[in-house]
Amino acid sequence: MTMTVKPMDAALGAEVIGVDLRALDDETFAAIHQAWLDHQVLLFRDLRLTDDDLVSISRRFGDLDEAPVQETGRRFVDGHPEIYVVSNVVQDGVAIGSLGSGEAVWHTDMSYLPDPPKASALYALEVPPRGGDTSFCSMYAAWEELPAPLQRRVEHLRVKHDGTYNSGGYVREGVTPTGDPRTSPGTFHPLVYPHPETGRRALYLGRRRNAYIEGLPLDDSNALLDEIWAHATRESLTWRHRWRAGDLVVWDNRCTMHRRDAFDPAARRLMHRTQIKGDRRDAFPAT
Numbered sequence: 622m623t624m625t626v627k628p629m630d631a632a633l634g635a636e637v638i639g640v641d642l643r644a645l646d647d648e649t650f651a652a653i654h655q656a657w658l659d660h661q662v663l664l665f666r667d668l669r670l671t672d673d674d675l676v677s678i679s680r681r682f683g684d685l686d687e688a689p690v691q692e693t694g695r696r697f698v699d700g701h702p703e704i705y706v707v708s709n710v711v712q713d714g715v716a717i718g719s720l721g722s723g724e725a726v727w728h729t730d731m732s733y734l735p736d737p738p739k740a741s742a743l744y745a746l747e748v749p750p751r752g753g754d755t756s757f758c759s760m761y762a763a764w765e766e767l768p769a770p771l772q773r774r775v776e777h778l779r780v781k782h783d784g785t786y787n788s789g790g791y792v793r794e795g796v797t798p799t800g801d802p803r804t805s806p807g808t809f810h811p812l813v814y815p816h817p818e819t820g821r822r823a824l825y826l827g828r829r830r831n832a833y834i835e836g837l838p839l840d841d842s843n844a845l846l847d848e849i850w851a852h853a854t855r856e857s858l859t860w861r862h863r864w865r866a867g868d869l870v871v872w873d874n875r876c877t878m879h880r881r882d883a884f885d886p887a888a889r890r891l892m893h894r895t896q897i898k899g900d901r902r903d904a905f906p907a908t
């Protein structure tokens with residue numbers, strides 16, 4: 622088989638064709654890794670992965686984080702502490718996963734932590750007939766296309782990434798919302814930083830809700846964040862993925878954001894996700 626990388630007709634994303642992800646030699650993985658750095662998000666189609674397969678493919682990108690606690694307090698898939706379930710499916714009255722069927726707003730995974738995962742891999746087991754598409758946004762392009770005066774204004778600022786809500790709008794396990802981003806739980810990260818592997822500068826925004834720019838009065842912080850977000854999430858900077866069961870998408874959290882469309886709550890959507898560890902030094906090198 623010859624591996625082909627087919628870029629999407631969009632600001633980011635590529636499909637990789639002609640590889641057997643369950644039998645990757647080092648040379649093929651190096652080519653996949655380079656394609657991932659070049660295109661920020663990779664799509665592999667028509668797979669039939671077990672949870673073990675998903676874990677071992679994800680491990681090629683680095684060590685894995687343990688899955689966060691689900692909204693229900695449930696921790697992870699039995700026997701697979703690295704797998705997080707994204708699903709609206711309810712079994713015996715209990716949600717088996719997180720994020721329900723509503724919109725998941727633009728975000729970068731787990732950025733409220735000091736050491737957010739550098740990458741995420743999402744594998745589709747069941748998808749609804751319509752809706753539930755996932756869009757990705759290039760944070761390189763978001764930075765590069767920011768008007769120069771705005772670039773100068775924000776390049777040395779830090780933004781607080783709120784830890785109160787997840788992207789589905791649900792309050793995280795064990796958190797009591799304060800409604801004030803200055804006092805809510807979260808982590809300050811640089812708004813702009815060089816990607817540790819490519820050296821390209823990217824905006825790092827996390828989530829809009831409850832975000833706060835260090836040192837500014839709250840109204841000024843909100844106004845500046847709204848301005849940056851309006852630029853960063855323009856459709857021209859995005860790629861929208863319509864899922865099929867058997868799709869695996871691997872994205873780089875250091876230079877992308879993503880969001881998910883709502884879908885019919887009566888339809889089933891079941892995805893398994895892994896996350897590849899970052900560490901603070903690796904994720905946020907000196908600017």
Ligand code: SIN
Pocket residue numbers: 707720725730741743753754755788879880881892894
């Ligand atoms: C996520 O935000 O990690 C999940 C996105 C999706 O459900 O498509």
